[in-house]
Every structure is written in C-alpha cells, then in structure tokens.
Amino acid sequence: MNDILPKKPSRIQTRNRRLILDAALEVFSRDGYGGATLDAIAKGAGLSKPNLLYYFDGKTEIYVTLLSQLLETWLDPLIELDAKGDPVEELLNYVRHKLDMALELPLESKLFAGEILQGAPRITAHLTDDLKPLFDRKCKVIQTWIDAGHLAQIDPAHLIFSIWSTTQHYADFGAQTSVLLGTEDPAKRAHAHLEQMFRKLLQPVNQ
Amino acid sequence: MNDILPKKPSRIQTRNRRLILDAALEVFSRDGYGGATLDAIAKGAGLSKPNLLYYFDGKTEIYVTLLSQLLETWLDPLIELDAKGDPVEELLNYVRHKLDMALELPLESKLFAGEILQGAPRITAHLTDDLKPLFDRKCKVIQTWIDAGHLAQIDPAHLIFSIWSTTQHYADFGAQTSVLLGTEDPAKRAHAHLEQMFRKLLQPVNQ
DNA sequence: TCGTTGCTTTACCATTTGGTAAAATTTAGA
DNA sequence: TCTAAATTTTACCAAATGGTAAAGCAACGA
Structure with a gap:
C-alpha cells in the first residue's frame, strides 16, 4: 500500500542519533564544516566511524540535519x-x-x-x-x-x-x-x- | 653585524606574495580555515603549490599573515x-x-x-x-x-x-x-x- | 530455541591534503 | 656575457579523510 513506511525508530536509534548530533554540533561549530571530521564526531559520540555512517548517510547529511x-x-x-x-x-x-x-x-x-x-x-x-x-x-x-x-x-x-x-x-x-x-x-x-x-x-x- | 637583514623583497616577490594573499583571502573567507586547501589557493593565484610554499611556510602562515x-x-x-x-x-x-x-x-x-x-x-x-x-x-x-x-x-x-x-x-x-x-x-x-x-x-x- | 532483523566491528580503500627534495630554469648584477 | 642567486617545476610522500564490504554479534518475536 504505502511505499514509504515511517517505522518508528528503536530506542537505540533514538539514543545514538542524539549522541551523534550532539557531538556533531560541538565539532561543526568549533571547526566549521570543512574543518570537521567524521573521526572527531565519532569520538565525541563514543561510536566508531562506520557505526556513525550506519545512522547517517555522510558528513553532509549530519550537518544539514543539524x-x-x-x-x-x-x-x-x-x-x-x-x-x-x-x-x-x-x-x-x-x-x-x-x-x-x-x-x-x-x-x-x-x-x-x-x-x-x-x-x-x-x-x-x-x-x-x-x-x-x-x-x-x-x-x-x-x-x-x-x-x-x-x-x-x-x-x-x-x-x-x-x-x-x-x-x-x-x-x-x-x-x-x-x-x-x-x-x-x-x-x-x-x-x-x-x-x-x-x-x-x-x-x-x-x- | 646585523643578524637580521631585512633585504627588501624583489619585484617578483612583492607581486607573488600579493597574488597569493589575494587568492587566499577569497578561499579562506569562502571555505573557512579548515575547508581551504593550498591547491585552491595556488590555483587562484596562478601558481603551483610548491611555488606557493616557496613564499610562505605553510597554510597557517598565509592565514595568519592575512x-x-x-x-x-x-x-x-x-x-x-x-x-x-x-x-x-x-x-x-x-x-x-x-x-x-x-x-x-x-x-x-x-x-x-x-x-x-x-x-x-x-x-x-x-x-x-x-x-x-x-x-x-x-x-x-x-x-x-x-x-x-x-x-x-x-x-x-x-x-x-x-x-x-x-x-x-x-x-x-x-x-x-x-x-x-x-x-x-x-x-x-x-x-x-x-x-x-x-x-x-x-x-x-x-x- | 531458532531465525530474522538490527546494530557493531574489523579490515579496508581511493582520494585528498599539506608538505618536501631536488633538478631545471629564469633573473639580476658584475 | 657569465655566474650566482632567486624562482619554478617535476616528482614525490606520509598522513588524514570520507567512505565501503562484509563478517560478527545482539535483540527480539514466533
């Protein structure tokens, strides 16, 4: 029926996306878009870089979401x-x-x-x-x-x-x-x- | 006598440092410090990257000079x-x-x-x-x-x-x-x- | 308890980036 | 013109960076 099924996010998803966005805010606002690195954001969020990219499609998506x-x-x-x-x-x-x-x-x-x-x-x-x-x-x-x-x-x-x-x-x-x-x-x-x-x-x- | 001899810069030096700083201003103000690249500055100045680094000690020095x-x-x-x-x-x-x-x-x-x-x-x-x-x-x-x-x-x-x-x-x-x-x-x-x-x-x- | 789905890790990789070594060339002064 | 110094180019390189593949692990409903 509905091609787009919203599927409410799991508890883990909610928590990790929050962790990532919080860390990203800190890094992006301090280093600017160009100076920010996924490694720095991952470290700040306490996750591995590939794990970051499981929740967001890339650096730009994190930034734009924010x-x-x-x-x-x-x-x-x-x-x-x-x-x-x-x-x-x-x-x-x-x-x-x-x-x-x-x-x-x-x-x-x-x-x-x-x-x-x-x-x-x-x-x-x-x-x-x-x-x-x-x-x-x-x-x-x-x-x-x-x-x-x-x-x-x-x-x-x-x-x-x-x-x-x-x-x-x-x-x-x-x-x-x-x-x-x-x-x-x-x-x-x-x-x-x-x-x-x-x-x-x-x-x-x-x- | 004088350990530090100022040595007035040559015409080429004056011109190229000017070219570099002009290009760098454009790039740094558009992309931020972290997003700016020596390649972009070199291209803007019409010089090769190693040539850039003949005039300035590195990215940071250009930025701070500016x-x-x-x-x-x-x-x-x-x-x-x-x-x-x-x-x-x-x-x-x-x-x-x-x-x-x-x-x-x-x-x-x-x-x-x-x-x-x-x-x-x-x-x-x-x-x-x-x-x-x-x-x-x-x-x-x-x-x-x-x-x-x-x-x-x-x-x-x-x-x-x-x-x-x-x-x-x-x-x-x-x-x-x-x-x-x-x-x-x-x-x-x-x-x-x-x-x-x-x-x-x-x-x-x-x- | 089993299997499916969701989440995480390990091991990578191609590209970009700041920077260097040294040869080649140009320029300026005697 | 000749030479020494200044400038430019060519050929590199190590590290960092954004991103991927695939295997391993955890959670959870049937």
Missing part, C-alpha cells in the same frame, strides 16, 4: 511576534528572547553563522522557503504598527537585522567579547543595554 | 575616534566608516568573523595585545563624554559591540540579507537606518 532542526528553534521567537500585542513590548520581548537564546545556545548560533558566512551553500532552500515568507510577514506587521503611529518610523527589515546582529553577537563573537570584557560577565549588561537601545529606537516620538 | 594585516585596517577607524571632537558626530562617523568597510571589504570581514566564530585560536594574542588596549582606551573616552553630559547614559563597551555587530552584519550575513531583501540593495537603507538608530541612542536626553 541545521534544519536548528532553524526551526531559531525561528520560533519570531513566529510569536503578535500583531495584536503592544508593538514596543512585543518587539522588546523578541529582543529579550533572542538574546537569551544566543546566551544559552551559543553553539547553535555559531553553527548557523558559520553556514551563512560561507554563503549558505547548504541551506539556501531553507532560507527562501521558510525564513523569507516569515520575514516578509513580520515586516508587514511592523509596518502596520508604524502606520498606526505605535512605533517610530523605522525600516522594518533593517530593524530585524539589527535585532539579529546585536543579539547573536554575544554568541558568535563570544571569543572576542570575553577577551575585551575580561572577567566581567557579558550577559550581565547585555540585556540592559539592548533593552535601552531598542526602546529608544522604537518609541514613537509624537505619541 | 589576519594580521586585516586587523590593522580594521582597527584604524576606531583609532580615529577623537576625544576632542563632538561626541555624537564622532561616534556616528565611526558607524558610517565601519559600515562602509563592511560593504566594501566583505571578504575581510568574513575572514575575521570566521576566526572569531571558531574561538579565535590563531589570533588571541593579537586580540589581547592590540585590540584590548585600544578598546579600553576608547571606552574611557566614551565614558568621559557621558560624564560630561554630551552623550546619553550608555555602557561604552556594549555600545561598541552594537556598532560592530550591526555594521558587520551586512558583510558577514550578506548571503541571508540578499535572500531576504530580494533585488533591493541592502546598502541603500543600511546607512540611513544605522544613522537613525545610533543617533537616537546617543543623543543625551536633558541637554
């Missing part, structure tokens, strides 16, 4: 941006959420950044199919808020870029910030700073 | 931040300068970003020796401006982070922005947006 899963988590907070909420608070909440994710999931942020840096050769489809439509939708929501006078006159697209860049900076450039801030915890003032910055930017002038 | 040279150019605009100038205009000018660099030298920006992403394993010394002292000095300048009431109350370090992240985003995440903006030129509105954002942020409230 990116796809990650992209979903990554877009979640943007999806939640609610047209019916208070504009300034909705956006500030998005900033907070995004910063928390960067601070808590730096490896994921770095993996994504690394892929985009190299021209997104392996996830361009995801970007155009999933990210772009969502992005366009949310830009329109923001534009509506602006037109209603509830937000300052801002370019919605570039506003989103600024939110992404400032928040992800604390993950992607963590090696730099930790050198520059010394013992000080970056997270400490990051929240306050971004809240201050975006509140000033977003607050409409003649309200 | 990063060191880049870091100098990169820090220039920050050095120019003048304590005696008008605070808001000095900082906005820095933002402009930094954005121009990102738009005109995206490969350099990506190379640097890639290195930091991976934990800056090959330039930590540069960061602590060159960048950190400069960073600390400029933070103090900004703090002085704030104390004098010429700037809004801002965390100087995080202000600089925000300037870096928002400007470099247009280079490092160019693959993403070009998908999201479609045919529209990112540079077009980027300048206006960042000017607006940072002017609002920096302007002291009770002046």
Whole structure:
C-alpha cells in the first residue's frame, strides 16, 4: 500500500542519533564544516566511524540535519511576534528572547553563522522557503504598527537585522567579547543595554 | 653585524606574495580555515603549490599573515575616534566608516568573523595585545563624554559591540540579507537606518 | 530455541591534503 | 656575457579523510 513506511525508530536509534548530533554540533561549530571530521564526531559520540555512517548517510547529511532542526528553534521567537500585542513590548520581548537564546545556545548560533558566512551553500532552500515568507510577514506587521503611529518610523527589515546582529553577537563573537570584557560577565549588561537601545529606537516620538 | 637583514623583497616577490594573499583571502573567507586547501589557493593565484610554499611556510602562515594585516585596517577607524571632537558626530562617523568597510571589504570581514566564530585560536594574542588596549582606551573616552553630559547614559563597551555587530552584519550575513531583501540593495537603507538608530541612542536626553 | 532483523566491528580503500627534495630554469648584477 | 642567486617545476610522500564490504554479534518475536 504505502511505499514509504515511517517505522518508528528503536530506542537505540533514538539514543545514538542524539549522541551523534550532539557531538556533531560541538565539532561543526568549533571547526566549521570543512574543518570537521567524521573521526572527531565519532569520538565525541563514543561510536566508531562506520557505526556513525550506519545512522547517517555522510558528513553532509549530519550537518544539514543539524541545521534544519536548528532553524526551526531559531525561528520560533519570531513566529510569536503578535500583531495584536503592544508593538514596543512585543518587539522588546523578541529582543529579550533572542538574546537569551544566543546566551544559552551559543553553539547553535555559531553553527548557523558559520553556514551563512560561507554563503549558505547548504541551506539556501531553507532560507527562501521558510525564513523569507516569515520575514516578509513580520515586516508587514511592523509596518502596520508604524502606520498606526505605535512605533517610530523605522525600516522594518533593517530593524530585524539589527535585532539579529546585536543579539547573536554575544554568541558568535563570544571569543572576542570575553577577551575585551575580561572577567566581567557579558550577559550581565547585555540585556540592559539592548533593552535601552531598542526602546529608544522604537518609541514613537509624537505619541 | 646585523643578524637580521631585512633585504627588501624583489619585484617578483612583492607581486607573488600579493597574488597569493589575494587568492587566499577569497578561499579562506569562502571555505573557512579548515575547508581551504593550498591547491585552491595556488590555483587562484596562478601558481603551483610548491611555488606557493616557496613564499610562505605553510597554510597557517598565509592565514595568519592575512589576519594580521586585516586587523590593522580594521582597527584604524576606531583609532580615529577623537576625544576632542563632538561626541555624537564622532561616534556616528565611526558607524558610517565601519559600515562602509563592511560593504566594501566583505571578504575581510568574513575572514575575521570566521576566526572569531571558531574561538579565535590563531589570533588571541593579537586580540589581547592590540585590540584590548585600544578598546579600553576608547571606552574611557566614551565614558568621559557621558560624564560630561554630551552623550546619553550608555555602557561604552556594549555600545561598541552594537556598532560592530550591526555594521558587520551586512558583510558577514550578506548571503541571508540578499535572500531576504530580494533585488533591493541592502546598502541603500543600511546607512540611513544605522544613522537613525545610533543617533537616537546617543543623543543625551536633558541637554 | 531458532531465525530474522538490527546494530557493531574489523579490515579496508581511493582520494585528498599539506608538505618536501631536488633538478631545471629564469633573473639580476658584475 | 657569465655566474650566482632567486624562482619554478617535476616528482614525490606520509598522513588524514570520507567512505565501503562484509563478517560478527545482539535483540527480539514466533
């Protein structure tokens, strides 16, 4: 009947695929796609290399699986941006959420950044199919808020870029910030700073 | 007498080292350190691989040379931040300068970003020796401006982070922005947006 | 308890990669 | 022009890397 039988994965399968993806995240985010090796991933997962390849078809498949899963988590907070909420608070909440994710999931942020840096050769489809439509939708929501006078006159697209860049900076450039801030915890003032910055930017002038 | 005789490089040496570094910038920024190969660099430079290695001691030396040279150019605009100038205009000018660099030298920006992403394993010394002292000095300048009431109350370090992240985003995440903006030129509105954002942020409230 | 399926290991292999030795060639200066 | 130094080419190589074949082992339902 059904050519494609999904066949729920066994306990061993679930566990090992998880082990592999966890190890792969560490290796890919640290060494980049080109610098990562199956041996390093296998070692990290506590499996042999051929055993790895029993669960995934190859290096690329592991990498793409990781990116796809990650992209979903990554877009979640943007999806939640609610047209019916208070504009300034909705956006500030998005900033907070995004910063928390960067601070808590730096490896994921770095993996994504690394892929985009190299021209997104392996996830361009995801970007155009999933990210772009969502992005366009949310830009329109923001534009509506602006037109209603509830937000300052801002370019919605570039506003989103600024939110992404400032928040992800604390993950992607963590090696730099930790050198520059010394013992000080970056997270400490990051929240306050971004809240201050975006509140000033977003607050409409003649309200 | 002098154990180290600098010996000015020949015309051929100057030309070929230039060719190699240009090709290497392209390859390293596209494929990352781990994904880059000497063969690809040699091909890009129009030289044979052993010929490459006549000019540089190895892959790492090419990469580090590139990063060191880049870091100098990169820090220039920050050095120019003048304590005696008008605070808001000095900082906005820095933002402009930094954005121009990102738009005109995206490969350099990506190379640097890639290195930091991976934990800056090959330039930590540069960061602590060159960048950190400069960073600390400029933070103090900004703090002085704030104390004098010429700037809004801002965390100087995080202000600089925000300037870096928002400007470099247009280079490092160019693959993403070009998908999201479609045919529209990112540079077009980027300048206006960042000017607006940072002017609002920096302007002291009770002046 | 038997056999089928799922999982793991051992033993490989072709290619790529960073790098070298040394001969051959070009260039620059006397 | 001649020669010494600088540059380039040819021919390699050892290690690493992504991946495969097939045998061995474990799990599990009938």
